Amino acid sequence: MKQEQETEWASHPVQKNQEAVTLSGLKPKTEYEIRATAVGKLGYAVSSDVCSAVTLTAVGPPTQVKLTEEKANSITLTWRNPSVQQYQSVKGYIIEFREENNHQWQRRDTRKEVYTFTLDNLKQNTAYSIRMCTDVGVGVSQPGEELKIKTKKAQPDMAKFTLLPEDDLLPRVYLLNMKPAKAGQLNKKVFGSAPTEKQSNKTIMVVGATGSGKSTLINGMINYVLGVEWEDNWRYKLIDEQTHKTQACSQTSEVTAYEIYHSDGFQVPYSLTIIDTPGFGDTRGIKQDKEITEKIRNFFSVKGGIDTIDAVCFVVQSALPRLTHTQTYIFDAILSIFGKDIATNIIVLVTFADGKSPPVLEAIKAANIPCALNDGSPLHFKFNNSVLFDKNTGASSDEDNFDSMFWKMGKASMNKFFSHLNLMESQSLTLTKEVLNERRQLEATVEGVQPIIRLGLSKLEEINTTKDALQNCETHMKENKDFDYVVIVDKSDKIDIPPGTFITNCHGCNFSCHYPCSRSKDADKSGCAAMRGGKCTVCPGKCHWSDHYNMTYRWEIKREPEKRTYQDLKKNMRSTGKEDGTEKNH
Secondary structure, eight states: OEETTOOSOOOOOOOTTOOOOOOOSOOTTOEEEEOOEEEOTTSOEEEOOOEEEEOOOOOOOOEEEEEEEEOSSOEEEEEEOOSSOOGGGOOEEEEEEEETTOOOOEEEEEETTOOEEEEOSOOTTOEEEEEEEEEOSSOBOOOOOOEEEEOOOOOOOGGGEEEOTTOOSSSEEEEEOOEEOSOTTOOEEEESOOOSSOOOEEEEEEEEBTTSSHHHHHHHHHHHHTTOOTTOSEEEESSOOOTTSOTTSOSOOSOEEEEEOOOTTOSSSSEEEEEEOOOBSOTTOHHHHHHHHHHHHHHHHSTTSOOEESEEEEEEETTOSSOOHHHHHHHHHHHHHHOGGGGGGEEEEEESOOSSOOTHHHHHHHTTOOOOEETTEEOEEEOOOTTTTSOOSSSOHHHHHHHHHHHHHHHHHHHHHHHHHHHSOOEEOHHHHHHHHHHHHHHHHHHHHHHHHHHHHHHHHHHHHHHHHHHHTHHHHHTTOOOEEEEEEEEEEEEEOOTTOOOEEETTTTEEEESSOSOOSGGGGGGSTTEETTEESSSTTOOBGGGEEOOSEEEEEEEEEEEEEHHHHHHHHHHHTOOOHHHHTO
């Protein structure tokens, strides 16, 4: 094959039994000379007569491509015939489209006579690039100019939200309607419906001191994930802080998992589980912090609960020049629960941040806090949620521009955080749960044995006191006279426990074996930390787990003075058959 004026032939190999071939890459409106050559086994070649063919005028892409209708999940296009064409050769048109950040083109085909088409099943509030080609059967034209469009944002389904009554100004604030998950004893709530197809999930735990902005940050995450923009006249809350509480007390009282199922319009490509924890370091002191640590430990020990975690997010204020004892305690508590391997999954979320480097990063480095690093510094993401629920209408132009700028900065920070989260490797908690259960059993055993040891020591002290009294009153004993003496004895009292807390009491021994206990149901007491091999490791009788119950009180041993007489002692000794020689002589 060659053009008429050329001397060199170009070859195109074909198979032995091939009867047809398509020659591509030819110039439009050009005459070509074509011949076929048969090559024998010994290298002999025989060529056919030369024939001529003229290629047609190149077909261009469709013209006047326009967007005529735009919806949340679809767009409608119209176009006109190519400007340069052999109309009879046109078979139809090809529409190619892709998301702005995706390099893979998708395609839809139309018939020849069709000049309008609706692309459906698109993602809402998403930017797309669109281009069109002309199909001439044996090939397609070059694509036309790309059209940039963005689908509309779907109006939220308000059945999934509850309008907060105090919010009568724009933007309106809605609380997500969370449903309790069917997760046994795990305190977990879900939003939305589970995807029909397997969807990846990312799990983060958020910890921080009281007043660090933890709850507001979580609400900011939800608004980003659900695609809220500054111009929208609504905002969302996952956590509705009790505004009547002072910032000296934590707004959150329990460890709670919130699972947000992925749905259309999500700004992240995965479902998200956020584990919210009570704030450390409020005015209730170190005792409250220890209770929070125990709550976190119990939360991750629940059978069938959370099996993996992707990030432990430590929320801290930007301007802190040094870490407080509370913040250091938080890191120590997390490491005591999960072990040192979790350090690479600990990231710092800096609140109340500005454009400068947060001073708190140097404080974290100075304290040698184990966490993920980036170029030698703690891996961190900066946030400023000051305008999250601010009015977006009615402000002056300068003020509105300033607030809008803060919103865009917050959105960019969220995008960086969730993009990095998507790259983080999940940390398995299977071994952690085994270690936690073993530790809880040991702690329950040690704590339960201490009252028994004190009982034994008290009994020994009672015997020694009685012995001293007898020696001091030997004259009265010889004269068979009665006398009094005082011993300190242990007595068990019932102490009411606070509502919402649980205990494991042994009915046979009248003994509190584990308090507080995470097992609220009597039928589940076999899983109490005090049990091993079906029996209690704490109560004096080492009774079967089925003899243990959750009650509204705990047994507490108190030491009280008790007045006794020599005559009472002799009666007790006679009743047990253990009279001593001195008494027999009297």
